Amino acid sequence: VNTSLPVLVDTKTVLSCPPILLTNVVITIWEIILGDKSPCIRTHRTDKDEVTDTNCTDKRMTWLYRPDQIPALQIDPVAITHEGYYRCTVAGPFGNFHHGYQLRVLVAPEVTLFQSENRTAVCKAVAGRPAARISWTPEGDCVPAYEYWGNGTVTVQSTCHWADGNVSIVSCSVFHETGNWSRSIELNPGAKTSKTLIILYSILPIFILVFVGFIWLLKIIGCRKYKLKKTEPTPGVEEDEMQPYASYTEKSNPLYDTTNRVKTSQLLQSEVDGMNLHTL
Numbered sequence: 619v620n621t622s623l624p625v626l627v628d629t630k631t632v633l634s635c636p637p638i639l640l641t642n643v644v645i646t647i648w649e650i651i652l653g654d655k656s657p658c659i660r661t662h663r664t665d666k667d668e669v670t671d672t673n674c675t676d677k678r679m680t681w682l683y684r685p686d687q688i689p690a691l692q693i694d695p696v697a698i699t700h701e702g703y704y705r706c707t708v709a710g711p712f713g714n715f716h717h718g719y720q721l722r723v724l725v726a727p728e729v730t731l732f733q734s735e736n737r738t739a740v741c742k743a744v745a746g747r748p749a750a751r752i753s754w755t756p757e758g759d760c761v762p763a764y765e766y767w768g769n770g771t772v773t774v775q776s777t778c779h780w781a782d783g784n785v786s787i788v789s790c791s792v793f794h795e796t797g798n799w800s801r802s803i804e805l806n807p808g809a810k811t812s813k814t815l816i817i818l819y820s821i822l823p824i825f826i827l828v829f830v831g832f833i834w835l836l837k838i839i840g841c842r843k844y845k846l847k848k849t850e851p852t853p854g855v856e857e858d859e860m861q862p863y864a865s866y867t868e869k870s871n872p873l874y875d876t877t878n879r880v881k882t883s884q885l886l887q888s889e890v891d892g893m894n895l896h897t898l
Contacts, residue, residue: 620718627725630694635706636715645709646689652702731790731801738779741790745771750794752776
């Protein structure tokens with residue numbers, strides 16, 4: 619008889635031999651085959667009450683109790699390396715009896731759920747053995763991914779996107795031989811505008827630079843106009859300023875008036891003398 623036996627890692631398990639009366643048992647043999655290693659053989663002879671081990675070095679695998687009373691095999695604690703085939707053979711006057719176990723070591727995954735971007739959620743079942751299965755409620759546009767580790771465990775990741783803005787809460791369900799888990803998360807309603815915000819944040823610095831440059835340009839133009847107005851002469855003002863001085867000079871300088879009168883008298887006298895000479 620062969621039995622498939624799933625066992626959770628880091629627990630204790632006991633493998634039993636066929637149910638035969640021990641008074642009729644002559645010899646009990648445990649044969650343990652783990653991967654590509656040489657088989658481990660544990661033997662108990664009832665007539666001599668003698669135990670022998672061949673290629674058995676793992677101290678975590680022992681007889682459960684006295685083999686002449688309970689010839690069961692105990693593994694404590696179970697490790698991933700204990701996965702393999704175990705067979706108990708009981709021999710007596712009435713024949714040989716066998717019971718085999720295909721031991722499968724299970725590792726429970728670590729389940730996480732988080733929101734990524736743009737109404738996208740990521741559900742992960744980390745380092746499970748065997749690989750977990752993931753489903754979503756409600757269903758979305760999902761992409762699975764698998765990562766295989768050297769110890770035989772598998773990380774399963776499901777990335778799901780919901781374009782429908784009416785979907786607010788999503789649930790991730792993880793199914794595994796060691797148990798089932800469910801996680802829920804609320805999608806960020808503002809995540810759908812993330813692309814718009816990214817574009818806005820990209821344009822905003824450029825707009826600010828252009829605006830500041832325009833302000834500086836206006837200031838420079840204004841300063842130049844002010845300097846030009848300040849340095850140019852104003853003819854009208856100079857004429858208005860000079861006219862009162864000229865008028866004042868003409869009207870208020872007696873020396874200027876006397877000189878003009880002398881010149882006029884001399885001119886008239888010369889004309890008279892000329893006329894007299896012409897008469898003579």
